[in-house]
Amino acid sequence: MPRATTPRRASVADVARQAGVSVGTVSNVLNRPETVAPATRARVEAAIEELSFVPNGLARQLRAGTITTVGAILLDIRNPFFTEVARGIEDRLTAADHTLMLASSDDDPAREARYLRLFEEKGVVGLLVVPGSLDVEPLRAVQRRGVRVVLLDAASSSPDLSSVSVDDAAGGALAARHLLELGYRRLTFLNGPHTIRQCADRLRGIREAVADEGLDPDVVVEEVRLTSLDAGGGDVAMGRLVDASGGRPPEAVLCVNDLVAVGVQRALRRLGGTALLSRVACVGYDDIDIASELAMPLTSVRQPALEMGYRAADLLLARGPGEPAEHVVFQPELVVRASSLVPGRARAGAGGSSPTS
């Protein structure tokens, strides 16, 4: 195991010796240069240069206790939605002269726990996390120890944790209503594990929209649980569905995110060419940048990724240790494109009234 012992680096003591001053003076040059006589300051700076001295941030932080680093734990760094969120976070943080360190949990609770601990040990001032598992207890524990925590893309189950999220039930309902209005009476939902709250909520929204229409969700909605929420996962799942259907694949598919939808399209094209692809109505989620650029432009539920990140960082920065938690909820929006509009199908209008939830 290639652990490493940091080699000996120059320290304030070395610099002090080299410059013929005391460590206190070196520290002053570093932190309050104006209090040091120009001549000595010059000597110290020369010594710093000479030894290529870089202050040890750990020691400094250990002593001074001031920090400007924020950690973020995202679900999947390869999902453009999350990188867009990260960008929003960075924008806000940079404006406040803080810096962001990123990690990707891949919905693996062990990884999430590891990064949680790592960031806490590294002494971040706060943590932005998109929780994969439902268990927020470790997060509350971290917060109790003085690390500011903001939940991202997850309405906080425990109200003492601040959060920024999108109304996922509304989003699911938006997507379902769209397909129902187009006349579909059987909806296949390619979902993720219900331990991810977004997944559970979107399903709920879908079922509610169906019920609102006077239909029986148990009959109308078929849920398929994927384990990997990316193009590969969508591809495999759709492949199985087509195989199992004896040539009659689902007519209308809802996907828990756009990556999965891309996979669905890939599978359809592979198995039945453009003919098959254009015969199934498909709705994605997130409205990632390239959704409109696809061979089959993707109808999708838009979430304001950038704003979400920005706002989350905002909450984190604004929040003093003892203050009450805040919750920001954005509303999703349906963007209709070709993928849901099968040629020859009646079209009843794309929009929709306001959501139930």
Place this chain on the structure above:
Amino acid sequence: MPRATTPRRASVADVARQAGVSVGTVSNVLNRPETVAPATRARVEAAIEELSFVPNGLARQLRAGTITTVGAILLDIRNPFFTEVARGIEDRLTAADHTLMLASSDDDPAREARYLRLFEEKGVVGLLVVPGSLDVEPLRAVQRRGVRVVLLDAASSSPDLSSVSVDDAAGGALAARHLLELGYRRLTFLNGPHTIRQCADRLRGIREAVADEGLDPDVVVEEVRLTSLDAGGGDVAMGRLVDASGGRPPEAVLCVNDLVAVGVQRALRRLGGTALLSRVACVGYDDIDIASELAMPLTSVRQPALEMGYRAADLLLARGPGEPAEHVVFQPELVVRASSLVPGRARAGAGGSSPTS
């Protein structure tokens, strides 16, 4: 400025007091549990639980000097190519029980410098960086101070810095030769700043391929310098080109990455619909996941992103402080799709002989 003073957390001393033992024993429970009598160990563990004590990683590292954190500074976290690289890094690191902290420089030298320093101060064992500016001197300085550095996606200009890269000149040549074989005698290259080595090299490769064909690069190759290397940048640049051309847009376009190519397609479609879009031959770079899924499937130069990240992390972990630098160079590969094959154009075969460089 919402800097923060870390609130008081439980320390080993607190735990020791609570358990009625000495700090040394607490430390032993933490690091060498087997040397502690079961009874006392239980008491200490209870106290840890009680106080919800989390060891301060900074202090630990300060004292012990062992670290398992690696930092990576990428150019653009929104570019799927880089996130794929990051994934490769993580895979390798996780296998070695190390953890990755990510940052995105956005080709801003100031940001790059900031993160460089931040990571060094936080005491990472090593740094993987995709350098934006050409100046590697700061990186060499960091390395001299004992932080292992591996350059990513950039053949090291200074040979004492290990590196993992792809032969970018070869990649540029591959793309150019493809278009030349299709009969184009005017190539427009949407490039980035030459301070990014990849950009300079790809241009060089393109020019060499043109020269090899007995043509004059100065006549054949037109370079357009973008500042933002994403879809937005490509869109704007192509828009300008079409505007300026008086209705005769470039026939053959090379893009410095796939995101730019997506932008190009977007602009073409907006300005002249599918007709215009299918009239210009376009080649991207990176072969990102969705390249094949686009409305106009993208011909692209493939780089083995995942392997690159994996290999880079490998180098970092393997490298002892004093050992000589290593350089790994991957070869790119051309993936031909519809975007470069304008209907009605003669096609001379897609492949190509081995590159010049």
Place this chain on the structure above:
DNA sequence: ATGAAAGCGCTAACAC
């Protein structure tokens, strides 16, 4: 098996 004490590199009083 456990405790006492030194020290990692730095900052912040406080003295001179």
Place this chain on the structure above:
DNA sequence: GTGTTAGCGCTTTCAT
């Protein structure tokens, strides 16, 4: 203006 010194939270000899 500059030096001295205590101590941040932890690990690690070295005694006991």
